[in-house]
Amino acid sequence: FQAHSFMLRARSPYFRRTLSKDWARKEAETLVFKKTNISPEIFELILKYLYTSVVELDLESGENILSLLVAADELEIHELINHAQDNLIIKKLTWIQQNLVKVMHTVYLHESFKKLNEHCLKTISEEPHMIFKSGDFLTLEESMLVSLLKRDDLAMDEIEIWNSIIRWGIRNTSNLGNQPISKWTPQNFEALEKTLHQCIPLIRYSAISS
Numbered sequence: 001f002q003a004h005s006f007m008l009r010a011r012s013p014y015f016r017r018t019l020s021k022d023w024a025r026k027e028a029e030t031l032v033f034k035k036t037n038i039s040p041e042i043f044e045l046i047l048k049y050l051y052t053s054v055v056e057l058d059l060e061s062g063e064n065i066l067s068l069l070v071a072a073d074e075l076e077i078h079e080l081i082n083h084a085q086d087n088l089i090i091k092k093l094t095w096i097q098q099n100l101v102k103v104m105h106t107v108y109l110h111e112s113f114k115k116l117n118e119h120c121l122k123t124i125s126e127e128p129h130m131i132f133k134s135g136d137f138l139t140l141e142e143s144m145l146v147s148l149l150k151r152d153d154l155a156m157d158e159i160e161i162w163n164s165i166i167r168w169g170i171r172n173t174s175n176l177g178n179q180p181i182s183k184w185t186p187q188n189f190e191a192l193e194k195t196l197h198q199c200i201p202l203i204r205y206s207a208i209s210s
Contacts, residue, residue, distance in 0.1 A: 014075045038071045046071060049080050057087040062095030066106055073110050085115040097123065101136035108144055124148065128156040132164040138171040142198060149202035158207035165203065169196040 038046075045068055049055040057065055065088050072080040088096060096103055100120065107117045124131050131137055131148070145168065148154070154161065170176045173195040176188060193200070 014077075038074075039067065042067050042071050046075065046077065046080070049077065053079075055080070055083070057084065058091055062088060062092040062099065065092065066103065069113060069116075070106065070110065073112050078112070081112055082115070085113060088116060089119045096120070097127075097130055099136075100124070100131050101134055101140060104131070104144060105141065108141070121151075125151065125153045126155060128154045128161075132156065132161065137164065138168055140168065142172075146198050146202065149199055158204050159209075162203055162208065165196060165199050166192075169199070 042064065045055050045057075045060075045064075057068075060068075065084050069081060069084045069088075072078075072084060096119070100123065103116065104120050104124075107113045107120060131140075145165075149161070149165075169192050173191050176184070176192060
């Protein structure tokens with residue numbers, strides 16, 4: 001892509017830093033800047049926004065908008081972050097619900113996605129099955145799982161939460177998923193306890209009926 005460096009610098013603190021003589025390579029009178037972690041499709045949307053302050057997202061996929069959010073955060077384009085979050089929450093509600101774990105993984109890594117984070121937490125609070133019964137639940141990072149278990153507003157039976165935690169623990173403990181529980185050794189149970197060490201104290205055992 002070709003763009004005017006003064007425009008990029010004016011709209012993005014990131015470009016003000018990186019388009020300096022110390023960061024970008026110069027060929028003839030042109031500064032050459034490579035950003036291989038942002039796809040051409042997403043960078044084209046960013047350039048359009050930087051030049052016009054407008055970008056049409058209604059026809060973009062939820063996946064693309066999430067990628068745009070990550071890129072806008074890295075490039076410090078704060079207005080675009082707000083716009084993309086609003087579009088996801090209003091226009092891509094079903095996509096978020098279907099990809100809740102993926103969205104939460106992304107939100108967890110980016111503090112500036114506060115609107116999206118609040119929306120996801122509200123969704124999980126009201127419909128925790130969307131994440132606990134999701135096929136992607138077993139890929140959830142431990143720190144994210146712990147933060148969910150610390151909440152006291154999950155509309156879900158504690159026994160279901162417990163069963164989900166056990167499934168997560170088995171999946172994330174080496175070799176446990178390859179054999180039936182009836183054949184586990186004491187060492188297998190110890191390994192599972194180690195995996196679930198941060199989670200076990202957060203289960204409300206008094207809410208589990210016998």
